[in-house]
Amino acid sequence: MGNFLSDKVVAVTGAGRGIGRAVALAAAAEGARLVVNDYGVGVDGADPASDVADAVAEEIRAAGGDAVAVADDISTMAGGQRVADTARSAYGRLDGVVCVAGILRERMLFNMTEEEWDPVLATHLKGTFTVFRAASALMRAQRSGTLIGFTSGNHQGSVSQANYSAAKGGVISLVRSAALGLHKYGVTANAVAPVARTRMSAGVPTELAGIGEPEDVAALVVYLLSDRAREAGVTGQVYTIAGPRIAVWAQPRELRAAYAEGAWTPERIADALPTTVGTDPMPLLEHVTAMERAAREGRRPNAQ
Ligand SMILES: NC(=O)c1ccc[n+]([C@@H]2O[C@H](COP(=O)([O-])OP(=O)(O)OC[C@H]3O[C@@H](n4cnc5c(N)ncnc54)[C@H](O)[C@@H]3O)[C@@H](O)[C@H]2O)c1
Numbered sequence: 001m002g003n004f005l006s007d008k009v010v011a012v013t014g015a016g017r018g019i020g021r022a023v024a025l026a027a028a029a030e031g032a033r034l035v036v037n038d039y040g041v042g043v044d045g046a047d048p049a050s051d052v053a054d055a056v057a058e059e060i061r062a063a064g065g066d067a068v069a070v071a072d073d074i075s076t077m078a079g080g081q082r083v084a085d086t087a088r089s090a091y092g093r094l095d096g097v098v099c100v101a102g103i104l105r106e107r108m109l110f111n112m113t114e115e116e117w118d119p120v121l122a123t124h125l126k127g128t129f130t131v132f133r134a135a136s137a138l139m140r141a142q143r144s145g146t147l148i149g150f151t152s153g154n155h156q157g158s159v160s161q162a163n164y165s166a167a168k169g170g171v172i173s174l175v176r177s178a179a180l181g182l183h184k185y186g187v188t189a190n191a192v193a194p195v196a197r198t199r200m201s202a203g204v205p206t207e208l209a210g211i212g213e214p215e216d217v218a219a220l221v222v223y224l225l226s227d228r229a230r231e232a233g234v235t236g237q238v239y240t241i242a243g244p245r246i247a248v249w250a251q252p253r254e255l256r257a258a259y260a261e262g263a264w265t266p267e268r269i270a271d272a273l274p275t276t277v278g279t280d281p282m283p284l285l286e287h288v289t290a291m292e293r294a295a296r297e298g299r300r301p302n303a304q
Pocket of ligand 1: 014015017018020038039040041043045052072073074100101102150151152153193194200201
């Protein structure tokens with residue numbers, strides 16, 4: 001065992017499989033005491049099973065670590081609260097939460113139903129809120145803590161996962177709000193956009209360039225949970241990790257502005273906007289165009 005997280009109490013949602021499981025095992029191996037949450041559902045969020053969280057908690061204990069399982073649905077306020085309450089009742093504090101739980105319900109926007117939209121937003125975005133909400137109240141009182149949300153490169157937009165993309169964009173804004181609102185209490189918040197081989201990525205219809213393993217993602221998360229990241233002032237950031245590659249995303253900012261003489265009218269905007277403020281080309285739109293071309297030519301397209 002290492003000691004990167006010695007004496008820290010860390011809760012991980014979606015810790016029964018894939019990236020969440022790797023994060024929980026890596027955090028425990030670095031000395032953290034764990035709350036292992038997983039609702040034990042299919043990729044689409046159906047058929048919950050409590051043995052999925054139990055199995056990972058047992059794996060941690062068998063390796064000599066401390067872990068408590070919580071099989072609740074974190075898309076409910078009660079589920080998020082239970083994750084934080086379990087940390088407090090089992091270990092007396094909560095130093096880090098990592099919101100990894102996620103599901104997919106893929107459909108083109110023009111065919112998407114409410115049953116495909118709501119659970120995806122509820123799991124990713126509300127499921128990060130419920131845990132951040134309960135954890136941040138404890139961390140504010142402790143005057144320390146780390147919140148980590150899971151986003152995706154798909155927050156830039158998605159052809160057939162508008163629900164997932166909207167949720168992942170929301171996670172980034174939630175993380176930035178947490179970083180701003182909790183800064184004065186010594187609490188940091190960051191987001192991770194992983195690319196890793198799991199059952200979820202196995203369903204992606206294109207070849208993911210530079211895909212890594214869940215353990216690669218876990219190494220970054222352990223760092224973000226550690227005092228080393230806090231001492232380096234890492235907060236409000238979004239990091240991609242894909243195998244050996246780590247990248248930081250830009251903060252959103254205005255590119256160019258133009259000012260009206262008097263008031264703007266649609267006519268004045270039509271005359272001035274294309275040559276002054278202009279547009280910012282959308283990289284994914286170029287990618288989608290290339291994929292459409294490849295499909296027309298019968299080639300297998302490469303993903304971003
Ligand atoms: N794998 C990738 O390449 C990739 C890429 C981008 C983003 N992500 C994100 O990383 C996270 C982990 O993905 P993964 O690939 O490990 O998926 P996974 O399907 O292997 O694991 C997700 C886990 O979340 C659990 N879960 C789902 N709904 C839950 C709920 N309501 N409450 C508690 N647990 C719940 C599931 O039971 C499952 O064990 C997700 O947020 C996903 O969107 C993954």
